[in-house]
Amino acid sequence: MIMSECHLTNRHPSTLDLIRTVLVAFHNDCSVNPVATVSEGHLKVVAMRALLDAGAALIEGSGKAAVNKKLSLRNGALHVEEVARRTPEEQALRSLVHLIRKQAGKPRVKQTSSDVRVCEPCPLILELQARSTYGSQDTLFWANLVDDYERLTHGRADVFVIACDAPIYDSLRGDRRDRRGRKAALAADVARELLPSVEMLPVGVVSEVQEIASSRFGRLRALGCRTAAGVAVERVLLATWAVSPKVVTDPEREHFRSLVEQSRQKQLTDS
Numbered sequence: 665m666i667m668s669e670c671h672l673t674n675r676h677p678s679t680l681d682l683i684r685t686v687l688v689a690f691h692n693d694c695s696v697n698p699v700a701t702v703s704e705g706h707l708k709v710v711a712m713r714a715l716l717d718a719g720a721a722l723i724e725g726s727g728k729a730a731v732n733k734k735l736s737l738r739n740g741a742l743h744v745e746e747v748a749r750r751t752p753e754e755q756a757l758r759s760l761v762h763l764i765r766k767q768a769g770k771p772r773v774k775q776t777s778s779d780v781r782v783c784e785p786c787p788l789i790l791e792l793q794a795r796s797t798y799g800s801q802d803t804l805f806w807a808n809l810v811d812d813y814e815r816l817t818h819g820r821a822d823v824f825v826i827a828c829d830a831p832i833y834d835s836l837r838g839d840r841r842d843r844r845g846r847k848a849a850l851a852a853d854v855a856r857e858l859l860p861s862v863e864m865l866p867v868g869v870v871s872e873v874q875e876i877a878s879s880r881f882g883r884l885r886a887l888g889c890r891t892a893a894g895v896a897v898e899r900v901l902l903a904t905w906a907v908s909p910k911v912v913t914d915p916e917r918e919h920f921r922s923l924v925e926q927s928r929q930k931q932l933t934d935s
Contacts, residue, residue, distance in 0.1 A: 670885060672822055672905045673873075676786030680873070682720060683823055683887060683903050686780075686790065687870050689714030690827050694899040695891045701796040701827050701899060704779065708792060711780050711825075716742075721784035723747070725777065734783060778821060791821045795828040795836070797897060806836065806855070813858065817881045819909035830862050830890065830898035837861070854880050862900055865890045876904065883907040 673679050693710050694700040700707075712722060712735075721736040726746070734745040782788035791812045815821035828836070837859050838852025857878045865871055865888040876884040888902040 670907045671909065678785045679788060682715065682782060682788055684870050685714050685718045686711045686825060687887060687889060687901050687903055690901045691889055691891055694827060694901065696895060698895045699798065701794045701829055702798055704792050704794045707794050707827055708779055711790065711792065715782060720782050723781040723783050789822045791815060791824045793826045795826065795832045797829045797831055813881050816904065816906045817909055823903055823905045825903045828900045830900055833859065833862060833900045860888060862890060865900060867892050
């Protein structure tokens with residue numbers, strides 16, 4: 665099994681177990697649910713339930729600007745706890761960065777919410793995609809898939825998981841038997857680098873970690889499996905992460921982070 669030098673799997677010993685937990689849950693649901701791949705919302709519920717059952721704690725947003733909700737199971741019941749969305753230092757830094765960008769005439773930094781966020785036993789951000797033969801013409805559209813791969817390589821997400829009906833998966837790899845949708849955003853050779861062939865993924869069990877060398881997205885790793893045809897066509901479940909994400913930094917943000925740290929150190933010294 666490939667393990668060394670990967671930032672994600674070296675972060676915490678439970679990381680791979682959590683990824684496998686999600687893939688197994690998706691496999692089990694896709695094996696019995698004819699419409700399992702129609703909606704990412706459905707996949708999110710399946711993933712959250714599996715992670716909670718495995719003892720993980722999750723973070724969800726709330727109606728309060730400064731507060732998130734921490735979800736966990738206690739004796740089989742859902743426990744919800746309010747936690748601060750950001751530390752006071754992080755909030756001050758965020759406000760300063762927005763102010764400076766506004767004064768410089770720069771656009772506000774785009775904020776995106778993740779599909780699933782694990783906070784315990786280790787931080788883990790998952791992005792989910794579902795692709796179904798019952799979907800709209802956008803089912804073959806690569807642009808939002810490219811966005812999720814870029815989130816991996818830039819460190820804005822940890823794991824990208826796709827649950828996809830096999831005919832659509834083959835089409836995304838360049839074998840377009842279904843002529844719906846827009847022209848692919850990626851050349852077929854690049855898509856094949858990212859998506860192992862269906863035949864390479866085992867039926868009913870999660871594969872060992874596979875190395876993926878992408879000419880566009882760098883070094884990636886993946887776990888995957890597929891279902892047997894039954895209530896629907898074969899389905900492919902694939903989880904991918906970057907070996908060493910590029911950390912995208914904003915010079916202004918880093919400058920003010922330094923100021924905040926200097927201020928904190930000064931307060932500690934004065935006290």
